[in-house]
Amino acid sequence: MMVRSTSWRMPFPVPRPAMNLVYGLVVLLLSTSAIAAESLDFERDIAPLFVRHCLECHNDTAETGGLSLTSHGRLMQGGESGPALNKEPLGDSPLLQRVLDGEMPPPKENKPQTITSEEIDLLKRWVAAGAHWPEGRVLDPYERTTEARAGRDWWSLQPIERPEVPSFGEADSSTNPIDAFIRRPLSERGWQPAPPADRRTLLRRVTYDLIGLPPTPEEYAAFERDESPDAYQQVVDRLLASPQFGERWGRYWLDLVRYADTCGYERDQEKIGAWKYRDWVIAAINDDMPYDQFVLAQVAGDELPNRDESTVIATGFLRLGTWNDEPNDPQEYKYERLEDMVHATSTAFLGLTVKCARCHDHKFDPIPQTDYYRMASAFWAGPIEPGDRQFLGGPTADALGYDVFGWTDRGRDVPPLHLLKSGDPKHPLDVVEPGQLTAVTFLDDSISPPPEDASTTQRRLQIAEWIVNEQNPLTARVLVNRLWQHHFGEGLVRTPNNFGFNGNKPTHPELLDWLADELMHPISQEPSAISQRPWTLKRLHKLIVMSETYRQSADHPLYDEYSASDPGNQLWSRSERRRLDADALRDSLLVASGQLDLTPGGPGFKPTIDPEALEGLSKKSGAWQASPPEQQLRRSIYTYLQRSLLPPTLTVFDQPDTTLPCGQRDVTTVAPQALALMNNPFVHERSETLAARLMEESDSVDTQIEAAWQAILSRGPTAEERRAAVAHLESQQQRFEEQLEAPKQPRDPDLAPQLLTEGLTLHLSVRDGITTDDQGRGESWSDLSPAGHHASQPNAESRPLFVDDRLRFEGRNWFALDGQLLTSQQYTLLAVVTDHGTGGHRGILSNWNGAAGNSTLSVFLGLSGESTVRFTDAFGNAGSVTNRNQPFLLSAVSGPYQSTVQQNGELIGSQSTIPERNLTTPWVIGQQGNINGEYWQGDIIAIVAYDRALSDTELQQVEQWLMREHGIEREVVFPADPAQLALASLCHVLMNTNEFLYVD
């Protein structure tokens, strides 16, 4: 049997305003006992009571206790415990008695449900008068809104009717309609709007708002100079035409569609080509694509008659959710995926929480459980059956017709979808036919079978068409509310993803509807380069930012008074001060340092992430390869978003989790944000780069201070600020100078530097034990440890030169070592060396031996490429060394939990343990085993080896001993001059100011 959703519908379609009238007539015509019930009106008195208190449980699907109270017939049928109405006397009927006894309605979530004495009285009278029920009248739990839930008469489900623009007081035809709608309630209170924001503030606000970046100094100057009446409008037109506009507003859309570049879960695979969807969104917004097309492409771009590669890319929307390649039960997992797609679609376009109806009828909104499955059946038609992992839960390129990241159906005919009892895949009930949400009563809710020649079910196409139908009451309202929200900080409906019962009602319902209608039926024409077509958005953006409401100050002379009675600024008597979001903040730092790279589109860049943050990955080694630094200067929207590793510097500033649609980011103020801006290397790179540039541009401290303020805050310092800055520079510079002169402290002064002897198996040092030949070449090098692994080279040509207290390995120099260095799979190798090699691998110490079958299982330590450390083949990318032409200490530990490599005592690489090595082959120094190649190119000053893994503390002691012994200083982290460091410190402070982070 099929569930007929129409059973939920009104008995006959009636326009809402007429409904009560019609029912009134019905009652008059059909009520057989008009006299007894003269003061009772079923529609007015009884139907609401039933809907409010009874139908939640006693309806045709729930039938609690076998009883349904939806129709006269069902009432008379009674329930499992017998009839609800007695023949005689009526007053003893269980229907009434259970209520009088206080049993009904039963407590809900441990809280009693109140039924008023007036309601009980009405019920009593109604039963006493014969319990008359208008013939044919079927009650529907969703037909009206109650205290506990929304019905189909809920505000957001009513047709959009364009309201009259208010005319009052000073408002006239030239008034921006937005201002008329906003100011009427203000004037009714006798309130004044805030004065206009000053020009600098306004320019900064509108620039951040439209393109997510600050104005340039030139733009400030030009705007402040330009006294023409349309100066502001020209700024707005310029910004709307800027390619950065799509990047800013595209980011909001990406939040909403849960955009990320990977699947999440254990393997967290890359969603190959997801970035093309991101670029499609940006381009669509920049091109002012009408919103109806924007929706059609994302929901059904593969089914459109005019489909092309770009519309198929747009269907990536459906695939952006997380995807688990190893779900507990792959069959059950299909239903999780359905929920993701239903949720994303209904949230983004309709502002409804349809997913709540997966397990039961929606508790708050008129969305029966069947509606969830009607909508889900559209996505059910896609490739959601468990399949080959390589397709990441999506269709093949063949099915799509393009090799892109998109979505399409499995075919024209697909298996039916069953409604699941309590949403549980183990309990399928009836088959559900595809259909639209029934909450919108005045739109056809059916979905037709596809034409014979169709290759897909065309269900999504029909859903998309239903969404963008001009009669749909939600789509336009939800969208204009999002625009308003991002321009003002809060929506007219302050729950942008929930226009249902648990959402907020609009603060300005008429304005919301006027904007929604204006979106679909543009009336306010103006000559402009901007398209005036229906559903285009730039003209609405412009209308909003041109309003005086938008342009008013964030401060108000009567701030305290107004805030006391309107704390949330719901009346918009002033503008709201806003903190830059994560993306705008990061972009602004790059602007301040003069480094922002505006290259648009393409694959995302991977930002450098602190190794500490990488600790959280289950696969540490090679899990994250940051992009080259120059690529990391691009706008934040081009950040590669890996679900298991979202960049901490963005998430700390409230970049949303990517698993669920986000319509509005949090705005928190927490200490970790202060830590990030104070300490994160990315921010220091910005302040240091800026300082270096300012030093280059001028020697004058005054000019540098001026320029720092201009670069970061787009204004010059006040006299007070200048004095404070000078004082800061002087005191910091003096401090940094003292630091430079002070001797370098060991990291842990309590730890005595010491060459530990336990497990020591090799100690070669240029300080002792070298014998040279007559050419000054090292002939032998005695092991200073008791292990006696002496090094020697019988062949004179292969000996390294001993000069400047170093053994110089050039060309093809090497030593052979006596005996077996290691017996344990846990070991520690340390070497003091310099390196000027250029290309391939070059070994310091190695037991590689191809002939002995040890080509992949040897132990070696060396460098390859420019500066990459290799520590066995199992740890081929063990970090990079710096300043390699100066003597440095390389330490490598193969430990019980992990393997690590350090340079001069600082960790440069780590990964899990090194698998078992073959330790039986002979050892050499200065080349890669017996290969007669891959020779070391640099000095070797000391080599120490332990036949065990040193602990962190022990390693530190040995490292400090070797560094002291061979005069290696801990690297000065920032070898800039103190004056420049002081200027960087000042720039850093400015980048941390509230003035930098907040937009008035």
Add this chain to the structure above:
Amino acid sequence: MSQQTHFPCGQTRREFVWEMGAGFAGTALTALLAGDGFFSQAHAGERPLPDGSGSEGLMPKKSHHPSPIKSVIFLMMNGAPSQVDTFDYKPELEKYAGKDLPPDKEFINSGGRKKGFLTPAWRPFRPGGESGLLISDYFPNVRKHADKLAVVNSCHTDSHAHGSALVAMNTGKTFIGRPSLGSWAVYGLGTENQDLPGYVVILDKRGGPISGQPNWSSGFMSAAYAGTLFRPTGTPILDLAGPEHLDRKAQREQLDLLARLNHEHLSSRKGGQKLVDRINSYELAYRMQAAAPEAVDLSQETQQTQDAYGIGQQPTDEYGRNCLIARRLVERGVRFVQLYSGGGHLEETWDAHESIEKNHGRHGAEVDQPIAALLEDLDQRGLLESTLIIWGGEFGRMPFSEGKDAPGRNHNPYGFSMWLAGGGVKGGINYGETDEFGFEAVVNPVHLSDLHATILHLMGLDHELLTYFHQGRNESLTDVRGKVVEDVLA
């Protein structure tokens, strides 16, 4: 229904606010700044900075019902220890050794591995404490504290795969995107020490758990409730220290200038609560820079204490440090600490496919002494009464091998053991039972949501009342499931 301002990605506006305690907020800086004439007295007087009273977010909050528990330490045995080899004694397995599990016992053979033969415990069980709880020789030291433990032998969960089961054990559901247990705790109770994160996670050096971040995420809640990864040495938190030349004095210099500039900015603006909050957050961060390294500075502990935890010895050094740090964090008012044992994949975790004896022998030896020392130490300091300890993995292991003479065991979500200890917990008991094979929970089964409900209950929180409004729904940790296991409550 409520018409207060709801935020679709999280919480109400007021929940965003994380104001600091007194500290900087008092008059000191205002007076200082006013005193040097940087801005006028009028400004300084007009805008008193908040004193932190009545602030929400992470400030301590009242529990639903009285509870002695102030903090939780979750000892997460990543990879899933075998119940029949640790805390669930199944003598019948001796009898059935080498036989098949009866065919009516249905299960998903995770990863399509070989189904082998019933295999008894790899190490003997012995009674511990006065209660005589039977605990195997993989945990000889923990066994000495048997009287403190409520061992729940009838746990079951919703997934046989590590990734989703870990996420389920941490967030209640097998899919990612929901707030973790620690987030709910901090959301419900705030935290006592504003200078440290309220919810700390210390991972195993070998790596994070499968699925990573979502295991300590705050999901749809504000990021303020997310777990903070803590490294057990040096500077434990991300971005806790800047470049070397900006030492504490140099940074103080920066912060003083920043405060001046921010106050000047504030003085010309109305209604700057958000701005004040942000000014305060810098002072909090500055204090955190000192407090966090202090919390992990084990040199303040006596040699005797360090020895007890096995610090400086292998293989206990790492987990011993973590356990001792957990005690120090709890002492300092941190609400929720999670310590992972096992990281990365397979044998680097408790995932003993290859050999129970090799794997559990290794990991057991790493954690047994440290955990016992933690129980002892907390007890001696009177902290055990106010701390809840949770021990367990994401699921259990099969009572049968992975083939003839194969000494490992496969995943088992149908029955496994976890234990609780600390304030409010009835010590020295076993609760619930698996069948005679130790295969599935049959007596008093405890679903992971029941366990979550019980943990919240012990903290003074009602799992049905602790809700978070998100996208049209009051979300909770246990969702529609969960029942408090009354019998483990003291």
